[in-house]
Amino acid sequence: MTDLPAAFETIAKSRRSVRAFKPDPIPQELLEHIFRIAGTAPSNCNAQPWITHVVSGDRLRQIEEKLIAAVRAGDADPDAGHREDPYVGIYKERRIGAAVALFEATGVGRHDKKAREESFLRNYRFFDAPHAAWFFMPPAFGLHGAADIGMYAQTLMLALAANGMGSCAQGALGHYSNVVKRELGVDEGLACTFGLSFGYPDEDHPSTKAITDRAPLSDLVHFHE
Numbered sequence: 001m002t003d004l005p006a007a008f009e010t011i012a013k014s015r016r017s018v019r020a021f022k023p024d025p026i027p028q029e030l031l032e033h034i035f036r037i038a039g040t041a042p043s044n045c046n047a048q049p050w051i052t053h054v055v056s057g058d059r060l061r062q063i064e065e066k067l068i069a070a071v072r073a074g075d076a077d078p079d080a081g082h083r084e085d086p087y088v089g090i091y092k093e094r095r096i097g098a099a100v101a102l103f104e105a106t107g108v109g110r111h112d113k114k115a116r117e118e119s120f121l122r123n124y125r126f127f128d129a130p131h132a133a134w135f136f137m138p139p140a141f142g143l144h145g146a147a148d149i150g151m152y153a154q155t156l157m158l159a160l161a162a163n164g165m166g167s168c169a170q171g172a173l174g175h176y177s178n179v180v181k182r183e184l185g186v187d188e189g190l191a192c193t194f195g196l197s198f199g200y201p202d203e204d205h206p207s208t209k210a211i212t213d214r215a216p217l218s219d220l221v222h223f224h225e
């Protein structure tokens with residue numbers, strides 16, 4: 001019999017942000033299976049507020065073109081993102097740690113503005129993934145809805161990892177969800193905090209060497225009795 005705790009730990013630890021994909025598409029039947037598993041996620045009042053749009057093939061490459069143009073023109077969704085940068089202190093340190101790991105792995109110099117921009121733009125090329133998903137929700141759900149979307153997305157990412165696939169959650173995609181709404185005819189009133197690129201990982205890409213660490217448990221979890 002399978003050692004379920006060990007299997008779960010392996011899957012949870014094998015999930016990491018993948019920023020390079022092979023072009024091979026995931027068969028539709030498997031896609032539907034994975035998204036059904038994602039849908040087992042819990043949500044406030046079982047509202048299941050995740051209105052998910054999955055884009056593949058030529059349609060994704062068309063959206064990529066529109067997104068790159070919007071990023072270059074600075075046409076970001078005015079409702080997306082933070083009004084002020086919340087990453088200060090220890091949070092800023094952690095953010096820098098993750099960025100440095102990626103830049104070092106991919107050979108992007110600290111002061112190489114052009115290479116950094118190109119690296120950032122890879123977000124909008126979906127890191128060459130054959131699929132991307134956007135999670136929309138009614139904005140009235142606020143923090144509750146955002147929590148539900150997070151649970152859904154993590155269940156999705158774990159289901160992908162368990163099936164040999166990789167993914168990268170991307171707030172960058174949420175910042176330009178106005179473009180995606182226009183392209184896909186999604187209700188303009190819906191909110192989107194992030195999207196997800198996914199597919200089969202390209203294990204030979206240098207970005208796979210960017211491994212993030214985690215703060216010690218005692219910094220984050222406080223046990224009381």
Ligand SMILES: Cc1cc2nc3c(=O)[nH]c(=O)nc-3n(C[C@H](O)[C@H](O)[C@H](O)COP(=O)(O)O)c2cc1C
Binds near residue numbers: 015098169170171
């Ligand atoms: C909601 C959310 C938004 C994120 N946005 C981006 C993004 O826009 N671009 C990116 O490359 N990574 C993004 N990430 C990935 C994080 O940088 C990554 O999860 C973190 O550094 C930990 O690394 P790991 O996922 O490899 O464990 C995002 C992750 C989450 C959960």
